[in-house]
Amino acid sequence: MAGIDTASDILGLGFCRDNKIMGEINIRLDQSHNQRLLPLFDVLMGEVGCRLSDLDGIAVVTGPGSFTGLRISLSTVKAFSISQDLSLLEVSSLELLIADRLNQPGFWLPAYDARGDRIYTAIFSGGKELTDKKARVLEDQAVALAELPELLKEELPEKFRLTITGPAVNRYIEQFREVKANLPGEIVLDKRYTARPAGGRLARLGVDFLEKNMRIVGPDELQPRYLKKPQAEIDHEKN
Template sequence: MKILAIDTSTHVMGAALAEDDKLLGEYITNFKKNHSLRLMPAIDHLMNELEIEPKELDAIAVAKGPGSYTGVRIGVTTAKSMAWALNIPIYGISSLQMIAQNGKYFSGYICPFMDARRGQVYTGLYTSDNGCVTEVEQDRIIILEDWIDLLKEKQESVLFLSQEWDKHKESIQEKLSRQVVYGEFSDMLPKPSKLLEVVLNQGESISSHELVPEYTQLTEAEKNWLASNKGKKNDG
């Protein structure tokens, strides 16, 4: 079974391809540049290097969010379009669960997070059993200080995985002290190969029509629409 994995939910853009339980190739970049212009050439390059035709793919996996609204949309739209055109199933995996997979051998709690601005983070809490990462606190957007208070109540070690770790480490370490563990720089990076690991361990495929992005919060357009229509009666 050949599976293509795609991630564009942050500044990191990546694609990976596996056959059964063997990773055949992975392409990752980590800089701020338009994913919409670079994703398909990256996929094409990877598949050409591996001498695999699109018609040979059996499924596609994609990081479905949360993350950058534009980034998530690009990745999910590309994955859905390819899966529909090839008539193959798709796996939509939490972007946070993908990052949490980097800590799959940690014995305590695993906390991936992404900066969501205005003092907020996208985050969730996971544990791992023999390399299989499972969710214990649902993915959400939350004020970082409130999240830290929740973690403090756990009274157990927490492995933090995030590209924004340096931005928030002082406030986290100040409150959680000895509970804090953080990954090496490579552990902080989202990797499409980790999407494949999740799929192999516990993924359930769906049709391309069923997959929807997980933004975790309203888009700016939706917020503005709700604000402008607040208090108006439904004429229908």
């Protein structure tokens, strides 16, 4: 199983065999994903002794995230799938952010910066695996931080423990502190955990989904989760 993630400024690539990560590359590239994706994928494939035809499938992050980055990875894996008849497994960038922590109790809110005082987020119920359909409480959304308290009141029980985690926590720490102060539940702002998606973790998650016959799509069905308009379009509408 291979994993490919270009949803952020980090290019994540990984290979997993028998639920063991065989190798991964995670490198900050800013805007050069289109130039580096295929060469680095070939390098890593050679390092782990794998050919494209050996793969059971490819797990790919479908967003939310960079518009350009998502187009690059999705077009690449579609071509791989068509040429080698490979299964494609779609994974959310928010799922990938908390995949290794979801076995811990409480509710989890992963958060990425969507710019303009907005975040990409979702809500998960802990103590479960991502392959458990009951783990998902709220689907991926682009949410204004000002609207987050009301959203949490609607989606969570009266007494709750919620961990808010991800790169957006430090970016919007003051706004999150206001959210924490105005809700009755126990809210933990996890400023230390800003782990970016990792290619190896993505490949391993793809194995889990494939074994459960979940998230498998054909190349014609694979679509990006944009959730909001491109920032350039939003900025243009403001002017």
